[in-house]
Amino acid sequence: MNKVQNNKAWLLVLPVFLLVAFSAIIPLMTVVNYSVQDIFDQNNAYFVGLEWYQEVMSVPRLQDSLARQFFYSGTVLLIEVPLGICVALMMPTRGWTASLSLIVLALPLLIPWNVVGTIWQIFARSDIGLLGYVINGIGIDYNYTNNSVDAWFTVLLMDVWHWTSLIALLCYSGLRAIPDAYYQAARIDRASSWAIFRYIQLPKLQGVLIIGVLLRFMDSFMIYTEPFVLTGGGPGNSTTFLSQTLTKMAIGQFDIGPAAAFSIIYFLIVLLVSWLFFTTITHLDKDKVKEQSHD
Amino acid sequence: MAEIHLKGLAHSYSDNPQSSADYAIHEMEHVWHQGGAYALLGPSGCGKSTLLNIISGLIKPSHGSVLFDGVEVNEIATQDRNIAQVFQFPVIYDSMTVYDNLAFPLRNMKVDKDKIDSKVKEVAHTLDLTDILHRRASNLSADAKQKISMGRGLVRDDVSAILFDEPLTVIDPNLKWKLRRQLKQIHERYNITMVYVTHDQLEASTFADKIALMYQGKIVQFGTPRELFENPNHTFVGYFIGSPGMNFLSVEKLASGNGTEFCFDGIALPLDSNQKKILNDSSSSNLKVGIRPEFIQLSAVQHPESLPCEVIHTEDLGTYKIVTVLLGQQKLKIRLGEEQQAPQKTAFATFPSQWLKIYIDEYLVDTNSGDAGDE
Numbered sequence: 001m002n003k004v005q006n007n008k009a010w011l012l013v014l015p016v017f018l019l020v021a022f023s024a025i026i027p028l029m030t031v032v033n034y035s036v037q038d039i040f041d042q043n044n045a046y047f048v049g050l051e052w053y054q055e056v057m058s059v060p061r062l063q064d065s066l067a068r069q070f071f072y073s074g075t076v077l078l079i080e081v082p083l084g085i086c087v088a089l090m091m092p093t094r095g096w097t098a099s100l101s102l103i104v105l106a107l108p109l110l111i112p113w114n115v116v117g118t119i120w121q122i123f124a125r126s127d128i129g130l131l132g133y134v135i136n137g138i139g140i141d142y143n144y145t146n147n148s149v150d151a152w153f154t155v156l157l158m159d160v161w162h163w164t165s166l167i168a169l170l171c172y173s174g175l176r177a178i179p180d181a182y183y184q185a186a187r188i189d190r191a192s193s194w195a196i197f198r199y200i201q202l203p204k205l206q207g208v209l210i211i212g213v214l215l216r217f218m219d220s221f222m223i224y225t226e227p228f229v230l231t232g233g234g235p236g237n238s239t240t241f242l243s244q245t246l247t248k249m250a251i252g253q254f255d256i257g258p259a260a261a262f263s264i265i266y267f268l269i270v271l272l273v274s275w276l277f278f279t280t281i282t283h284l285d286k287d288k289v290k291e292q293s294h295d
Numbered sequence: 296m297a298e299i300h301l302k303g304l305a306h307s308y309s310d311n312p313q314s315s316a317d318y319a320i321h322e323m324e325h326v327w328h329q330g331g332a333y334a335l336l337g338p339s340g341c342g343k344s345t346l347l348n349i350i351s352g353l354i355k356p357s358h359g360s361v362l363f364d365g366v367e368v369n370e371i372a373t374q375d376r377n378i379a380q381v382f383q384f385p386v387i388y389d390s391m392t393v394y395d396n397l398a399f400p401l402r403n404m405k406v407d408k409d410k411i412d413s414k415v416k417e418v419a420h421t422l423d424l425t426d427i428l429h430r431r432a433s434n435l436s437a438d439a440k441q442k443i444s445m446g447r448g449l450v451r452d453d454v455s456a457i458l459f460d461e462p463l464t465v466i467d468p469n470l471k472w473k474l475r476r477q478l479k480q481i482h483e484r485y486n487i488t489m490v491y492v493t494h495d496q497l498e499a500s501t502f503a504d505k506i507a508l509m510y511q512g513k514i515v516q517f518g519t520p521r522e523l524f525e526n527p528n529h530t531f532v533g534y535f536i537g538s539p540g541m542n543f544l545s546v547e548k549l550a551s552g553n554g555t556e557f558c559f560d561g562i563a564l565p566l567d568s569n570q571k572k573i574l575n576d577s578s579s580s581n582l583k584v585g586i587r588p589e590f591i592q593l594s595a596v597q598h599p600e601s602l603p604c605e606v607i608h609t610e611d612l613g614t615y616k617i618v619t620v621l622l623g624q625q626k627l628k629i630r631l632g633e634e635q636q637a638p639q640k641t642a643f644a645t646f647p648s649q650w651l652k653i654y655i656d657e658y659l660v661d662t663n664s665g666d667a668g669d670e
Contacts, residue, residue: 184373
């Protein structure tokens with residue numbers, strides 16, 4: 001009841017508010033501003049409300065690339081997460097081989113995105129690229145510039161090459177953090193290797209895997225540079241993902257309004273999926289606590 | 296059920312041990328009898344955990360062998376040795392319930408469901424875990440987790456020994472006492488050989504019938520808590536057991552009017568003739584006389600046998616007092632009961648000769664028979 005009213009304290013939050021405003025809120029608001037107007041030139045802009053939003057949701061080109069995007073990100077996660085865990089499990093734990101494998105794994109992560117695209121652009125070429133040449137050499141007709149399936153798989157393979165290391169390194173650090181006593185106890189309990197993995201290693205990796213999956217989802221959902229350099233989105237639209245469609249719309253065609261509306265939707269999708277994933281996982285832990293307090 | 300025999304056992308972590316310093320465990324002969332409750336006591340780094348891990352098979356000894364009921368198990372893997380081990384930090388399977396944790400070893404052995412159920416419930420009952428049987432194990436308190444790790448050992452019918460590696464380290468002090476009692480009850484009920492590693496003498500003496508005291512990779516004494524207290528057969532045992540540890544005085548031979556005396560700082564100790572004879576016969580220059588702080592009598596008035604000393608300070612610990620006195624150049628600790636008055640400044644200390652122990656080259660000499668050590 002005797003709560004002291006002192007609103008001056010809000011002033012202390014002001015510096016942070018300004019910082020956040022410039023770094024996030026103001027740029028974002030610009031996009032929001034565009035998304036609700038139809039702009040012809042500097043002097044002719046009309047407020048259109050949510051029309052752009054309604055319109056972009058019904059454009060087949062965007063729907064297609066959204067579907068492609070979800071399929072692609074899902075596939076990336078399905079491959080990279082189990083593969084990363086396997087690599088981490090097989091890595092040596094001590095000696096010079098451990099250092100060597102850490103360096104080798106870290107290498108792809110250090111290469112800039114557009115360089116990765118360029119590397120694969122050449123690497124996968126069927127005339128002079130090692131990969132493309134070998135695949136053709138063993139009798140499979142492969143050409144990522146002509147065949148949309150080939151292109152899609154090449155982009156996927158490139159992502160796996162580029163980012164599996166991230167999951168592997170995260171899991172490796174997670175595995176190193178498990179005390180030896182757990183393995184010793186499991187041996188005494190006569191647990192099989194599968195049981196050790198299922199009941200010791202996997203639960204202990206939960207924390208790093210949440211981070212890994214979130215990072216890989218967000219990054220792969222926003223993928224732009226590598227397919228842009230490698231295939232330019234083609235052939236056809238087979239490797240045109242959301243961000244590229246968006247760029248074409250905003251910069252290529254100068255449809256600022258719809259592009260802004262779609263940017264917002266895009267942003268909200270990333271936010272929503274990440275939030276859903278994160279709360280589901282943390283909710284599982286909360287349930288355990290609740291279950292306890294009822295007992 | 297098993298008797299564990301350590302035969303000529305020694306262990307070195309280095310591949311090519313040169314000197315005795317390379318050995319974590321020095322060659323030893325030792326038997327843990329079936330059904331006994333033993334403590335393996337010693338300071339950090341004395342090799343007690345190494346020894347325990349050798350018994351459980353987590354470490355392979357570099358020399359000698361481990362025998363379970365007369366059968367050598369050196370080459371038998373941990374999982375086939377029929378032992379259970381409880382570690383310093385509770386090891387539980389986070390994603391499982393308490394029930395599943397307890398059932399886990401049995402499920403790995405493909406025991407049928409009804410048997411698992413009855414066994415798990417029985418063990419849960421013994422360990423007071425029945426109420427929390429269907430809760431997740433991950434959010435329980437440390438003592439409950441430690442009980443679960445022990446329970447995983449108890450559910451198996453074939454377990455012949457349970458090894459504890461400082462299991463109460465992470466337990467709250469008030470629960471330690473309770474858990475120690477529970478351990479003792481379990482021991483009585485299941486008739487399993489138990490070996491308990493600790494650096495806490497109180498834990499060791501409440502849990503174990505017999506204590507093996509380890510020092511620098513050797514078992515220096517194996518006996519009941521009382522034996523270790525009254526007849527420490529190495530100066531280290533005297534120093535390590537008891538609170539405070541034993542007083543040791545380095546003595547040297549001095550000729551005097553009525554025969555040879557054994558003195559420190561020019562003060563002669565009231566040794567009996569047998570003790571003097573033993574000291575006299577020894578050629579070693581490392582002669583020590585030890586006495587427990589509990590057995591020195593301290594008084595403000597002089598007695599015929601007593602020696603004058605100076606009181607430096609008194610610590611009152613509630614149930615007893617520790618008085619530090621200066622006798623010659625030597626500081627001695629004396630333990631007095633709470634009802635006893637500690638003298639100020641000058642006091643007189645009496646040393647009953649039956650509690651004066653003779654140590655030659657750090658080992659006890661039995662003054663009754665003249666042999667070294669007890670057992």
